Amino acid sequence: LYGSIVGVSFAFLVSAYAEVAQSLGGLERVFELWEPASETEVPVPTQLLKAGPGVSFREVSFSYPERAETLVLDQLNLDIPGGSTVGIMGPSGAGKSSIVQLILKFYAPSAGSIRIDDRDIQQVSTQELCSKVAWVPQEPLLFGFSVLDNLTLGNPLDACDIESKLKEWGFLDFVWELPGGLSMILGEHGTQLSGGQRQRLAIARALLRSPQLILLDEATSGLDSDLEEKVLSAVREALPTATIVIISHRLSSVKGANVIFLVNEGRVVEQGSHDELKSGSGLYGHYVRRQAVG
């Protein structure tokens, strides 16, 4: 939504506003979707990120302003290579989603630095981030509009082109079975769809924007493993040069990633490929044994 919201019609924004406010629970949070978190952002002419930007966190510490006494990220170091697929796993509350919130500039770190394609994130304008980064949260926002409008959010995309892309990706077959297909008007929050169908629509919405960096935060949690595999390979095929970040509690989601980061108590405690980590005595090995993945 953060990226897609830019450039949509005023009428859409007014309608969307109420939905966003309800979902996020308040006006302050809504404004963070449009405004940079830090007043120190230096305005620079739009300089487009290259395909598949790398992202690095150096000694990043972070607390949410409303709970300043709790350190959520604790001198965290993380290197996401440009164009790679990375997985992020770890216990609930470890700080995984907070990493994404910082990449999106919803908040600024309390200490340390974040670089995107070797530029300090403060030098990357919010506008540039909006145009190049897509974020798909676990519970995506859908609106009481048609399926098509939910997919485009007001962006001028051709319906025939969308239809052929959806068919090519092959994970949205349910759309053709809906009464009216792409024209069907969804209930508020997409209530006529299952959680997994809403997630698939949100992923398709993100792919249609051709982002260079896509952040999937538990974005396939409502899908069975066959469907999840189909969705993740469609993401890779649709965005061959993009950097893909997959946050998940499920090994099946991250197993194929180039690098998997294990986060615990606000720090990266292990990193490597599935094969490098699976037999270890650390957190990842523990997940492998618990989730019985070979």
Ligand code: ATP
């Ligand atoms: P999960 O796997 O359960 O989604 P996570 O690893 O993604 O967890 P985060 O959502 O990053 O964890 O949360 C890390 C910590 O920050 C938690 O203790 C959480 O309670 C706290 N937290 C998250 N969002 C906020 C917020 N908006 N305000 C204050 N504290 C927050």
